[in-house]
Amino acid sequence: MIRTALLVAAKDLRIEARSRVLLWQVVPFGVMALLLIGLAVGPSATTTRHLAPGLFYVVLVLVSLLMINRSQAVENSPGTKTSVTMLGLDQAGVFIGKALALLLELAMTSVVLLVGVVLFLHVPLHGALIASPSVLLTIATMSVAGTLYGAIAAGVDGPATLLPVLALPAFAPLLIAGERSFASAVIGGALAKWLLILILALIVYVAIGIILYGALEES
Amino acid sequence: MKLFAQRALGPVTLVLLGLTIWLGIWVTPPDAVQGNLARLLYVHPAVATVALYLSYGTATVASALYLWKRTRSMTLDRIAEAAVEVSLVFIVLTLITGSIWGRPAWGVWWVWDARLTSTAILGVLALGCLALRRANDDPVVRARRSAVFVIISAINVPIDHYSVEWWKTLHQGATVFNPGGGLKVHGSMMWTLLLSFVSFSMAFLWLLRARYRLSERQYQNTERALQEALDQRRAEVTN
Amino acid sequence: MTIAHLENAVVTLAGYPLLSGVDLDIEERSVVVLTGPNGAGKTSLLRLLAGLETLARGEGNVLGFDLLHGDRRQLRREVGWIGHEGSFYNELTVRDNLVFAARSLGRPIDDIPVALQRTGLVERTNTLAKRLSAGQRRRLGLAWLLVRRPSLWILDEPYASLDENGRDFLNGLITEVIRQGATVVLSAHDPLRNATFDVRQVRMEGGRIVNRDVQ
Numbered sequence: 001m002i003r004t005a006l007l008v009a010a011k012d013l014r015i016e017a018r019s020r021v022l023l024w025q026v027v028p029f030g031v032m033a034l035l036l037i038g039l040a041v042g043p044s045a046t047t048t049r050h051l052a053p054g055l056f057y058v059v060l061v062l063v064s065l066l067m068i069n070r071s072q073a074v075e076n077s078p079g080t081k082t083s084v085t086m087l088g089l090d091q092a093g094v095f096i097g098k099a100l101a102l103l104l105e106l107a108m109t110s111v112v113l114l115v116g117v118v119l120f121l122h123v124p125l126h127g128a129l130i131a132s133p134s135v136l137l138t139i140a141t142m143s144v145a146g147t148l149y150g151a152i153a154a155g156v157d158g159p160a161t162l163l164p165v166l167a168l169p170a171f172a173p174l175l176i177a178g179e180r181s182f183a184s185a186v187i188g189g190a191l192a193k194w195l196l197i198l199i200l201a202l203i204v205y206v207a208i209g210i211i212l213y214g215a216l217e218e219s
Numbered sequence: 220m221k222l223f224a225q226r227a228l229g230p231v232t233l234v235l236l237g238l239t240i241w242l243g244i245w246v247t248p249p250d251a252v253q254g255n256l257a258r259l260l261y262v263h264p265a266v267a268t269v270a271l272y273l274s275y276g277t278a279t280v281a282s283a284l285y286l287w288k289r290t291r292s293m294t295l296d297r298i299a300e301a302a303v304e305v306s307l308v309f310i311v312l313t314l315i316t317g318s319i320w321g322r323p324a325w326g327v328w329w330v331w332d333a334r335l336t337s338t339a340i341l342g343v344l345a346l347g348c349l350a351l352r353r354a355n356d357d358p359v360v361r362a363r364r365s366a367v368f369v370i371i372s373a374i375n376v377p378i379d380h381y382s383v384e385w386w387k388t389l390h391q392g393a394t395v396f397n398p399g400g401g402l403k404v405h406g407s408m409m410w411t412l413l414l415s416f417v418s419f420s421m422a423f424l425w426l427l428r429a430r431y432r433l434s435e436r437q438y439q440n441t442e443r444a445l446q447e448a449l450d451q452r453r454a455e456v457t458n
Numbered sequence: 459m460t461i462a463h464l465e466n467a468v469v470t471l472a473g474y475p476l477l478s479g480v481d482l483d484i485e486e487r488s489v490v491v492l493t494g495p496n497g498a499g500k501t502s503l504l505r506l507l508a509g510l511e512t513l514a515r516g517e518g519n520v521l522g523f524d525l526l527h528g529d530r531r532q533l534r535r536e537v538g539w540i541g542h543e544g545s546f547y548n549e550l551t552v553r554d555n556l557v558f559a560a561r562s563l564g565r566p567i568d569d570i571p572v573a574l575q576r577t578g579l580v581e582r583t584n585t586l587a588k589r590l591s592a593g594q595r596r597r598l599g600l601a602w603l604l605v606r607r608p609s610l611w612i613l614d615e616p617y618a619s620l621d622e623n624g625r626d627f628l629n630g631l632i633t634e635v636i637r638q639g640a641t642v643v644l645s646a647h648d649p650l651r652n653a654t655f656d657v658r659q660v661r662m663e664g665g666r667i668v669n670r671d672v673q
Contacts, residue, residue: 004562011558015549018586079543082510083599087562088535148371152364156354165350166368169343172336173378204374212367215286217531356472359512445473445514452478455664 001210004093005100012101015074022105026066027112033059034116045122052121053131053182056113057138057175063109064102064142065167068150069160071102076154091214095147099209103143110135127186134185137198138178144205145170151216174201232425235418242411250408256323261411263316265419267338270309271376273423275341278302279373282366293438296362299369301430303348305423310342333382337375344372358441459486461610461641462507466516467525469502476502478665479516484643487636489655492645494662500645501542501614503662507643508612509533521610535563538608540599542615548588552579552598555587559602573604577627592619600631611635613644629655 016022037055041048048055075081114135117123149167156162181194243261250257281299284290317335318328329335348368355361462484469477477499484490484507492500505511507520509530518525523533546555556570574580577597582590590598596619603611611632617625632642633655661669 007558007561011547011550011554014554015547019549074547074549077548079541079545079595080547082541082543083539083545083559083602084547085510086508086534086537086539087559088531089562091531145371148367152351152368153354156351156364162350162354165343166347169340169347170372170375172340173375176336201374205371208371208374212286212370214531215363215367441473445470445475448473449468449475449478452475452665456666456668 001090001093001096004090005096008089008094008097009100009104012071012074012098013104016101016105021070022067022109026063026070026105027109029066030059030063030109030113031116033062034113034120038120048121049123049186052117052123053179053186055121056117056182057179059113060106060110060139060178061142061168061171061175063113064106064139064146064171065164067102067105067109068146068167069163071098071147072150072154081155085217091217092210094217095151095209095213096206099144099147099206102147103140106139106143107136110139123186131182131185134178134181134191134195134198137195137202138174138181141174141198141202141205142171144202144209145174148205148209148213151213174198177201228421228425228428232418232421235414235421239411239415239418242407242414247407247411253324256320259316259320260408261415262419263313263320264412265415266309266316267313268416269419269423270306270313271338271341271379273420274302274306274309274427275345275369275373275376277427278306278369279376282369285362285366286370293358293362296358296366297431297434297438298427299366300352300434301427303345303365303369304430305426307342307345307349308426309419309423310338310345313338314342334379337379337382341372341375341379344375348372460484461486462518462520462643464506464516464518464525467503467506467513467518468515469506469511470514475514475665476511477506480506480665480667482660482667484641486641487639488641488658489632489636490641490643490658490660492643492660492662494668498662499665500662502665504612504614504643504645507610508537508539510539536608536610538603538606538611540596540603540611540613540616542618544587544590544592544595545599545602546587549586551584551586552590552601553583555598556602556605560605563606565605569605570601573601576604576631577601578623593621593624596620597624600628604631607635607638607640609640611640611642611644613642615645617646 034055037059038048041051041055075084114128114132118125118128146167149170150163153163153166177194177197180189181191181198183189184191184194239261243258247258247261249255250260278299281295281302285292285295285299314335317338321330322328348365351368352361352365355364460483462482464480464482467477467480467482468475480499480503482503492503494500502511506513506518506525509520509523509525513525519528520533521536523529523536525533546559550558552574553570556573557567559565560567560570571580574583577600579594579597579601582594587595587598596616600616616628620628636642636655658670660667
């Protein structure tokens with residue numbers, strides 16, 4: 001499983017490095033979304049600083065939907081799906097590998113978005129730095145859950161529109177926990193409780209994915 | 220058992236529901252604090268319990284059994300589909316009755332409270348499951364994907380259950396399944412409350428059975444259509 | 459020895475019978491060619507043999523794997539497949555695709571340069587798969603099978619998009635792998651002419667086999 005996971009993660013990252021979709025499309029989209037949100041909430045630094053954690057995660061969720069779709073589209077183009085299915089890869093390893101690649105891509109995007117919230121939404125730099133571990137934990141859970149939901153939505157009629165319907169309700173608790181932990185890191189509060197919830201969610205999603213991802217391959 | 224389901228389930232359910240309504244509206248006294256508003260006690264907790272545990276629980280168990288090779292069968296898929304649909308109905312009823320109760324109690328129809336939000340999320344997940352089923356033509360593909368989705372989305376059930384303990388919320392704590400173990404209502408109110416759980420559970424079984432039978436008929440039609448399609452395809456050769 | 463056996467095999471897609479009851483036995487070290495018009499079920503039968511389709515009715519086993527109850531993922535690992543849409547990842551180079559595939563199955567990557575040479579893809583080693591022509595994509599699939607050396611080769615319209623050199627190469631390759639003990643099942647619109655090996659032609663129509671012809 002570990003060997004397959006590393007193989008699949010390396011493959012996904014190599015594809016991303018070649019195509020540069022993240023660099024030229026996803027990150028600019030995230031930055032633009034952050035700018036638009038900043039415009040929409042108005043110039044008051046107090047307001048934007050207060051809303052920044054939630055706005056950061058809304059943009060991150062939108063960005064993650066794009067990336068999950070992209071991750072699955074790579075696997076589901078004509079010919080690719082059949083020839084890769086014929087390799088008979090260990091599906092638990094594929095799941096972990098794709099989630100790992102997605103995590104790294106989301107982490108890189110998050111760094112840019114965190115710089116954005118410091119610059120545009122007036123979050124103090126030290127607050128953003130303290131929030132980084134909770135952000136990493138949140139995107140790890142989103143990567144794992146997103147890989148699962150992406151596979152469920154892949155290859156059906158309208159996967160790009162079906163994925164948000166399936167994934168957003170599931171992301172909502174993660175968004176809440178992520179936003180609260182970010183806010184706690186910036187302004188103080190019960191950070192440990194939210195981190196614990198995120199860790200539990202991560203463990204549950206990883207366990208479910210390892211057990212059930214194979215069932216999705218057969219469909 | 221089958222005979223009971225066929226003949227008596229519907230009438231018994233209607234009688235129990237009728238009894239619950241009669242007791243709830245005309246027999247039990249108003250609450251000391253909330254007055255007549257508290258009569259929603261005989262609807263809201265029961266529909267919420269059916270929605271979260273009985274209905275979504277049935278869908279989850281049926282989905283898990285479907286995915287396990289030894290027990291895999293399209294019957295389980297049909298049960299899971301029916302349970303998700305019935306769950307959605309009960310979740311909507313939960314939110315509506317909760318809003319009716321909340322408006323006079325909290326002054327608003329809706330608050331972003333942990334319990335309400337997690338219940339609404341579960342409702343959207345149930346909708347998502349139905350959307351997923353409609354996006355797949357192939358019955359086996361549809362069954363597998365929705366089974367996996369139901370199991371993943373069932374994570375939200377314990378989140379919903381413990382939300383009133385984990386977060387400070389406006390929603391009151393559990394009336395029956397509370398950590399202290401004791402019931403928080405007494406006398407005729409207690410009996411009517413317990414009866415409401417029984418009658419809405421029966422309503423769930425009744426709706427589940429009706430929806431399952433509809434699916435089964437659709438499946439039989441599909442099998443007939445497949446046989447006709449096979450005969451037609453074979454006839455292409457002889458022609 | 460029979461390496462594949464199908465009895466009244468039915469495969470459906472959204473209620474439509476792609477295969478409407480196929481009976482077929484395939485012997486080891488043979489070349490079986492499926493012919494027939496478009497929509498006859500050739501690709502569906504090949505996919506069933508490769509473990510890519512589920513049996514709706516009937517029975518079947520391939521290389522000892524039961525198609526109804528067996529582990530189809532394991533079957534797929536034993537079968538070599540070339541489809542007509544091309545292979546592997548569009549955004550990886552020819553070499554990267556083969557390395558990925560080899561490492562997936564634990565095959566040595568030392569065989570890759572030889573395979574690229576034999577299939578005429580040496581000069582395309584670092585070309586992205588999406589930039590290959592249809593014929594070159596097919597050669598990529600053949601290069602992979604040369605690295606893998608499966609015991610059952612399943613080729614869906616392999617001669618399409620190949621020029622005369624390509625066809626000769628494929629004929630030579632099939633002769634070689636049969637000699638080495640493999641079995642080849644392939645599809646073609648028309649019966650193979652000028653084949654340099656013994657071929658068993660099987661004609662399909664309406665999702666069934668209508669004519670078994672040993673040539």
